[in-house]
Amino acid sequence: MRHVVDTAGSIWLFGYGSLIWLQGFPYREARRAYIRGWERRFWQGSHDHRGVQDDPGRVVTLIEADDAHCHGRAFLVDANVFEQLDQREINGYRREQVEIHFDEDRAMGITYLAPIENFAFLGDAPVDEMVEQINRCSGRSGRNADYVLELARALRALDASDPRVFELESRIIGARNGCKA
Ligand code: SIN
Secondary structure (H helix, E strand, C coil): CEECCCCCCCEEEEECCHHHHCCCCCCCEEEEEEEEEEEEEEEEEECCCCCECCECEEEEEEEEEEEEEEEEEEEEECCCHHHHHHHHCCCCCEEEEEEEECCCEEEEEEEEECCCCCCCECCCCCHHHHHHHHHHCEECCEEHHHHHHHHHHHHHHCCCCCHHHHHHHHHHHHHHCCCCC
């Protein structure tokens, strides 16, 4: 496997949540990618984009897990993009260096993760509670439920699977159609 180092001053950014489908920043190239040793979990509170101060929504973060793979999308960006992204990901996220794997090669890059000690961290909850919270909440970027549906759609478009995301998606759609949440 080739280890890509020459990105001509640009940096790879790995997105595993809203960054997959909603950029709003310039990039030179985008590729399907994954990282190893991390799982995507709906364990982070959102007091801004998908919830409000008194009623935070649930969005994704990365949790370390042996043998796990987290699929997403990597963007080759200029360094100044991170100033903009630091504002967008201000609710508990920090930059973390990760090894990003592509279909053919790999590169070091940056991802935004919300560590368990951050003020907005919610942690695990029974799926019923997560679905209820996600269906209830919305914030300045829209409904929390749409975050889940967009993420599921974007993962399918990448031909990537994440059973947790797909389960939440089907429970949200079920609740919309009048089934038990
Ligand atoms: C990401 O998309 O990579 C970070 C989490 C989010 O903004 O949803």
